[in-house]
Amino acid sequence: MKDLTKLTDRIFYVGVNDRTKHLFEGLWPLPLGVSYNAYLVCGERTALVDTVDACFTGRLLANVRERLGDRPLDYLVINHMEPDHSASIAAVRQAYPAVRIVGNAKTLQMIEGYYGIACGTVEVKEGDVLDLGGLTLAFCMIPMVHWPETMATWCAEERTIFSGDAFGTFGALNGGVTDEQLDVEPFWEEMRRYYACIVGKYGQPVQRALAKVAPLDIAMICSTHGPVWRREIARVVELYDKVSRYEGEPGAVIAYGSMYGNTEQMAETVARGLAAAGVRPIVVYNLSTADVSQVLRDIFRYDTLVVGSPTYNGQLYPPVDALLRKIAERCIPYRRFACFGSFTWAGAAVRRMTEFAEGMKWPVVGAPVELKQGYSTAVEPACRMLVDALVEDMKR
Ligand SMILES: Cc1cc2nc3c(=O)[nH]c(=O)nc-3n(C[C@H](O)[C@H](O)[C@H](O)COP(=O)(O)O)c2cc1C
Numbered sequence: 001m002k003d004l005t006k007l008t009d010r011i012f013y014v015g016v017n018d019r020t021k022h023l024f025e026g027l028w029p030l031p032l033g034v035s036y037n038a039y040l041v042c043g044e045r046t047a048l049v050d051t052v053d054a055c056f057t058g059r060l061l062a063n064v065r066e067r068l069g070d071r072p073l074d075y076l077v078i079n080h081m082e083p084d085h086s087a088s089i090a091a092v093r094q095a096y097p098a099v100r101i102v103g104n105a106k107t108l109q110m111i112e113g114y115y116g117i118a119c120g121t122v123e124v125k126e127g128d129v130l131d132l133g134g135l136t137l138a139f140c141m142i143p144m145v146h147w148p149e150t151m152a153t154w155c156a157e158e159r160t161i162f163s164g165d166a167f168g169t170f171g172a173l174n175g176g177v178t179d180e181q182l183d184v185e186p187f188w189e190e191m192r193r194y195y196a197c198i199v200g201k202y203g204q205p206v207q208r209a210l211a212k213v214a215p216l217d218i219a220m221i222c223s224t225h226g227p228v229w230r231r232e233i234a235r236v237v238e239l240y241d242k243v244s245r246y247e248g249e250p251g252a253v254i255a256y257g258s259m260y261g262n263t264e265q266m267a268e269t270v271a272r273g274l275a276a277a278g279v280r281p282i283v284v285y286n287l288s289t290a291d292v293s294q295v296l297r298d299i300f301r302y303d304t305l306v307v308g309s310p311t312y313n314g315q316l317y318p319p320v321d322a323l324l325r326k327i328a329e330r331c332i333p334y335r336r337f338a339c340f341g342s343f344t345w346a347g348a349a350v351r352r353m354t355e356f357a358e359g360m361k362w363p364v365v366g367a368p369v370e371l372k373q374g375y376s377t378a379v380e381p382a383c384r385m386l387v388d389a390l391v392e393d394m395k396r
Pocket residue numbers: 257258259260261262263264309310311312313314315342343344345346347348
């Protein structure tokens with residue numbers, strides 16, 4: 001049988017799939033699972049690059065043992081300290097007491113703080129090279145992608161970058177490991193969703209990291225989540241470049257909240273108007289039922305966002321409020337933005353959405369539509385004017 005975990009003669013996949021966890025970080029659904037990737041690099045000396053989530057420590061150690069046999073593990077390189085990658089550090093040290101743990105100063109401080117390990121470590125800085133004998137590992141700091149200690153590790157001889165969470169995606173690895181061995185189609189949407197939810201706040205650090213790795217002649221990207229990329233490197237880098245520039249492509253997201261259907265009816269009217277004007281694609285989300293990770297994914301993807309909310313206890317309807325907070329946290333520099341809202345006795349939703357846009361420094365397109373009490377055709381001219389203003393702005 002072909003050995004799919006042998007990536008090259010000297011680099012081996014020893015990661016695991018997680019199809020058990022429902023929510024990544026306790027927040028983001030995992031309908032296709034997720035993989036925690038770790039890699040063995042074998043020169044005259046051996047190095048394990050990153051570890052896996054605590055639930056899969058045993059599997060990781062078995063994978064490493066199977067591959068190394070009686071050989072010692074000389075180094076454990078830690079690119080990223082988030083526990084889905086670092087939680088097995090202590091177990092690796094227990095299994096291989098002589099292993100030296102390699103990380104930058106921030107990483108080593110975190111290893112001590114999380115796992116109480118302070119000895120047998122090697123501190124590395126930008127550009128330092130670890131000689132494995134016939135193979136080298138060079139370290140490149142990529143802070144805030146997406147923790148401050150994050151670094152990438154470059155193996156020049158194999159033209160391979162171990163990129164941490166950069167270029168990562170949700171989705172377990174179904175049989176294959178590399179993009180040549182897998183159906184990669186489901187991963188593109190999952191990569192956008194992963195980026196929007198996990199890394200989305202850190203567009204500038206991702207841009208700086210991309211600039212750093214640009215001169216490298218990369219033959220293989222070994223990220224900590226998702227396929228090992230070989231054939232699709234250009235597409236992966238292009239996608240990460242695009243999303244980290246917050247560049248929206250033509251298309252509209254309409255995200256609304258509604259308890260009794262009146263705000264929802266306005267959302268339908270606005271969506272119908274945009275569709276009649278030829279806007280494509282249009283994605284409409286009821287925020288009470290939508291998976292917010294998909295909403296964020298599409299807000300990162302498309303250039304237009306229209307939000308609708310009832311007034312609720314003098315505030316925004318809570319799911320709308322929650323979405324707007326998530327958008328604000330991610331510092332998205334620009335989206336074409338319009339809004340509509342409803343109330344019964346004292347409206348606040350439209351005012352709050354307008355304040356949100358001001359806070360984001362997004363100009364509000366058109367006059368926000370504010371519905372008092374029940375939906376009727378009387379509100380439709382205002383909705384049409386909102387649509388006209390959006391369509392006019394799209395033409396610019
Ligand atoms: C718990 C609750 C709190 C509300 N608070 C306000 C309010 O502070 N001011 C107001 O004018 N209307 C308030 N309303 C009325 C809603 O804004 C109104 O029912 C809603 O805008 C109708 O839109 P919908 O049919 O899309 O749910 C409240 C309704 C509920 C159920």
